[in-house]
Amino acid sequence: MGMKDVTTTRLSSKGQVVIPEAIRRQLGLDPGAEFVVLGDVDTIVLQRVRAPAMRDFDAIVTRAREAARRAGMRRSDVAAAIEAVRST
Structure with a gap:
């Protein structure tokens, strides 16, 4: 999945959003990965939190x-x- 590929997801009744499997695989995301969440108007950005080397x-x-x-x-x-x- 390249950066130009687009997919959709939905917000659950519990406020959860599923990151599609292809993106999780591409980015090497495992269960429990932490993110900083930024929101502005109609845009949401997730930035993975990584421990410093x-x-x-x-x-x-x-x-x-x-x-x-x-x-x-x-x-x-x-x-x-x-x-x-x-x-x-």
Whole structure:
């Protein structure tokens, strides 16, 4: 199924929409795949949510640690912030 192929689907009484099998296969979608849903006027867009690759995650953590160090944050500050959020 190419990008130019068009198919239809319906909204169920439970608010569910079935993604046609050919599209699921083409995109490698398995049950439980998560999506961000955007809606505007009469258009709905589904964007698959993917976990970042480990190398990307490592880079994010490194940048966060550097920012925390520059801000003078300590591990105890982070632990206190986590505890404050959990207690609300």
